[in-house]
Amino acid sequence: MHYTGTIWRPPYEAYSLLVQVTAGCTHHSCKFCTLYEDLPFKFKLSPFSEVRADLAEASKYYRKIPRIFFTGANPFVLSTGKLKTLAKMVKEYYPFYKTIGCFARITDIMPKSLEELKELRALGYDGITIGVETGDDESLTFMNKGFQSKDVLEQCRKLDEAGISYNFFYLTGIYGAGRGEVGAKKTAMLFNQLNPKIIESSMLTIYKISELYQEIQKGNWKEESEIEKLIELKTLVENLTINTRIVTDGASNLIQVRGNLPADKKKLIKHLEYQISNADEASLREYRVNLRHL
Structure with missing residues (x-):
């Protein structure tokens, strides 16, 4: 599995499959935050080839995973197109998955239209965790x-x-x-x-x-x-x-x-x-x- 730095997840995602699709935070400017200081970069998108390889590897050991959690500070910043591609990739290896979660910033939601959000919901994106503070x-x-x-x-x-x-x-x-x-x-x-x-x-x-x-x-x-x-x-x-x-x-x-x-x-x-x-x-x-x- 490809993991970079410390992997953070909400406590309630303990039984979700953790798949890295991004590393770091696009904002990385909150005065109190030190969560991603161990990374040598601010933000990085994982190559889809790595995501596919991780899903393939995990599927050898865990065949029935109802929920996948995409790691990184705010994977929801990715374009609707990229998020749809990732969901379809999950479907290939976990055809019976139910939902996909991730961290998100409020600013990640802003550029997405209501129709785009509905499309993402249809693909399983649900239970998004937002650091409102x-x-x-x-x-x-x-x-x-x-x-x-x-x-x-x-x-x-x-x-x-x-x-x-x-x-x-x-x-x-x-x-x-x-x-x-x-x-x-x-x-x-x-x-x-x-x-x-x-x-x-x-x-x-x-x-x-x-x-x-x-x-x-x-x-x-x-x-x-x-x-x-x-x-x-x-x-x-x-x-x-x-x-x-x-x-x-x-x-x-x-x-x-x-x-x-x-x-x-x-x-x-x-x-x-x-x-x-x-x-x-x-x-x-x-x-x-x-x-x-x-």
Whole structure:
């Protein structure tokens, strides 16, 4: 199998076949992100010959794979034509596959028409994971995400209309000290207008090689305390009104939160309130600073 650098996937894609179709990120400018620093290039499309070879190799060992996950920071940036070619390639080796997932940026959806998205859905593209991080425009701008909350609303509504389901990554701590609750409420207002199947929350962990670390050294931004991050997460859960699943499965999270909203809201809030009331900032901070890798 052809894999380049560290391979990232959402926790819920653990049972999907991971096939590399791109490596790196077309944006690669978010101030907090260090995920692709081990690559000697910004972004690269895998030769179709390599993709075909990987599918052929995997099919020798796994004959019945219902879901394929294309790896890379945002394979959905590829043209509709390329994505269709890749899906047809999957069909050759896995004729009974059901869906294809991948990471996507909001900006990857923008150039695709509704008809193109419907074509991709017909070929199995579904359950796309989008690193939205927040619905707060101030934070999106400061962190250089490359889009605003209105773009999230417009593009995800296109996915809704095309029948392509999607999941959101949310980044607890993205607002900075003193803004967690305000930012979480703004994010809930945005998410409540959309239909994410899963909201996967991670907690901001700042590494010295990040641009955000340099902003902190310059005095331009201050990190939330670990307890603030927990309060922020509770605020998000309190203000979400949609049917969705919220989880905190990654290593960056201080505690595990898993549940379906709105059914489990009271239980999750009670759990978070208990954690906050019994939290020791020094112990939580020790975990954060000793977290070597996400």
